Amino acid sequence: MKIHLDTGKCQGHGRCYSLAPELFDCDDLGTAVLLVDGELNEDQLAKAKLAAGNCPEFAIEIGN
Amino acid sequence: MIKPPVEDFATDFDHTDETWVADPYPIMDDLRERCPIAHSDRYGGLWAPMTYEAVAAIANDTDNFTSRTVVIHNGRPGDEDLPAPIGVAPPISSDPPFHEIARRLLLPAFAPRPINALEDFTRELCNRLLDDLGDADLVDASVGYAEHIPVGLIAKMCGLPPEDGDLFRSFVGVIIEAVDLPAEERILAFEPVQEYIVAVMQERKENPGDDLISYLLDSEILGNKLSDEHVFGSILLLIVAGIDTTWSAIGASILHLSQNPDDLARIVAHPELLPSAVEEFLRAYAPVSMARLVKEDFEFQGCPMKKDDWIFLSFPAANRDPEAFDQADEVLIDREINRHTAFGLGIHRCLGSNLARMEMTVALEEWLKRFPKFELNTELPTTFSQGQVRGPRHLPLRILERG
Numbered sequence: 510m511k512i513h514l515d516t517g518k519c520q521g522h523g524r525c526y527s528l529a530p531e532l533f534d535c536d537d538l539g540t541a542v543l544l545v546d547g548e549l550n551e552d553q554l555a556k557a558k559l560a561a562g563n564c565p566e567f568a569i570e571i572g573n
Numbered sequence: 574m575i576k577p578p579v580e581d582f583a584t585d586f587d588h589t590d591e592t593w594v595a596d597p598y599p600i601m602d603d604l605r606e607r608c609p610i611a612h613s614d615r616y617g618g619l620w621a622p623m624t625y626e627a628v629a630a631i632a633n634d635t636d637n638f639t640s641r642t643v644v645i646h647n648g649r650p651g652d653e654d655l656p657a658p659i660g661v662a663p664p665i666s667s668d669p670p671f672h673e674i675a676r677r678l679l680l681p682a683f684a685p686r687p688i689n690a691l692e693d694f695t696r697e698l699c700n701r702l703l704d705d706l707g708d709a710d711l712v713d714a715s716v717g718y719a720e721h722i723p724v725g726l727i728a729k730m731c732g733l734p735p736e737d738g739d740l741f742r743s744f745v746g747v748i749i750e751a752v753d754l755p756a757e758e759r760i761l762a763f764e765p766v767q768e769y770i771v772a773v774m775q776e777r778k779e780n781p782g783d784d785l786i787s788y789l790l791d792s793e794i795l796g797n798k799l800s801d802e803h804v805f806g807s808i809l810l811l812i813v814a815g816i817d818t819t820w821s822a823i824g825a826s827i828l829h830l831s832q833n834p835d836d837l838a839r840i841v842a843h844p845e846l847l848p849s850a851v852e853e854f855l856r857a858y859a860p861v862s863m864a865r866l867v868k869e870d871f872e873f874q875g876c877p878m879k880k881d882d883w884i885f886l887s888f889p890a891a892n893r894d895p896e897a898f899d900q901a902d903e904v905l906i907d908r909e910i911n912r913h914t915a916f917g918l919g920i921h922r923c924l925g926s927n928l929a930r931m932e933m934t935v936a937l938e939e940w941l942k943r944f945p946k947f948e949l950n951t952e953l954p955t956t957f958s959q960g961q962v963r964g965p966r967h968l969p970l971r972i973l974e975r976g
Binding site: 520521522523526527535537538539559562563564565566567 | 677680681683684685848852909910911912913914916918919920922926927930
């Protein structure tokens with residue numbers, strides 16, 4: 510499973526990089542930046558799901 | 574002016590009616606079942622959607638709805654206001670494409686890193702306020718605490734004297750609360766706000782500093798300095814939008830804890846719960862409802878909307894919609910999945926959301942360290958603000974234990 514971040518949808522609510530700083534950071538405007546590329550391990554997957562489930566803009570998807 | 578009480582919110586909606594001000598949540602639930610978009614002839618025509626789905630659709634539809642003015646009142650933006658796409662207080666009042674230009678100017682100052690750098694300042698401010706409450710057993714957590722925190726931060730960021738905080742709160746009263754005054758009276762009441770900002774701009778042009786106002790005066794769009802109207806509007810936004818909003822969020826959180834001793838005891842015993850509790854308080858007690866104006870006559874979800882009709886964009890109602898949130902009417906301080914809309918949705922996501930979250934978190938942490946046990950003092954009235962920002966304005970508490 511991988512993380513798909515739609516930066517076009519991201520409005521900088523900042524939930525993902527607060528909840529999963531090992532997976533997401535932000536740029537100078539507060540827009541999310543994805544830190545990992547590729548398959549997620551189990552811990553990462555749990556954190557990624559938490560980040561996705563708290564994104565008000567539905568900008569994060571977990572999939573293949 | 575005495576306004577008639579609302580008989581039925583479905584057809585005569587008014588967010589300044591005392592029933593709504595006292596407790597809007599049962600009304601939201603009832604309207605969501607029955608309408609779900611309420612209407613009113615008040616304010617020259619108004620629609621109030623109560624579902625998450627409709628609120629999200631409108632927040633994301635900048636083609637059919639303009640943000641040209643975001644405070645519902647008896648007038649319409651007229652000759653005295655800047656037209657779209659800039660509006661009176663850019664970027665909150667701006668539409669695309671200008672919106673993004675105005676917003677990008679301000680976003681860096683409100684990004685996580687610069688805001689986190691203000692945490693120590695915030696903690697000291699909170700502790701000074703708590704010291705001032707002294708040993709009293711009966712305190713007012715709004716008048717004695719919450720209302721002073723946001724003005725302290727905004728004054729700091731704008732390089733303005735902290736003692737101007739009282740003035741900022743009076744501006745909020747004029748702009749956000751006194752919305753049911755006749756339009757002419759609102760224009761008169763706005764004069765002191767105008768005078769203050771014009772004087773500050775003049776002073777800062779002569780003595781620039783390391784603050785947001787100096788930054789705006791020095792900023793450029795496509796090689797040109799911002800117009801005075803743009804700088805004026807953005808200062809207006811900064812000194813109004815970040816005040817009663819966060820004040821309300823801090824107050825509403827403390828009010829919840831004063832009435833829910835189990836939640837209070839859990840957070841005091843497990844401070845690691847505070848981040849999810851803050852998000853849940855933001856969901857359940859979201860202070861801010863926005864507004865839009867309908868751009869042209871069109872039909873939205875079966876409602877015949879007319880040009881210049883108001884939309885009361887209730888993020889609090891969206892946050893209580895059971896279609897969007899499990900156990901929507903319960904406050905669960907460890908809620909894991911929480912896509913709440915307290916800071917709005919789409920391109921107008923609250924510019925100050927990082928600042929607001931930091932202030933809320935620090936304010937609650939310091940409060941709970943000092944007062945790990947307290948309850949609502951029901952011998953005195955708890956009162957709420959009227960208008961599009963809702964939160965406690967008098968919050969009488971009895972302190973039961975000190976940290």
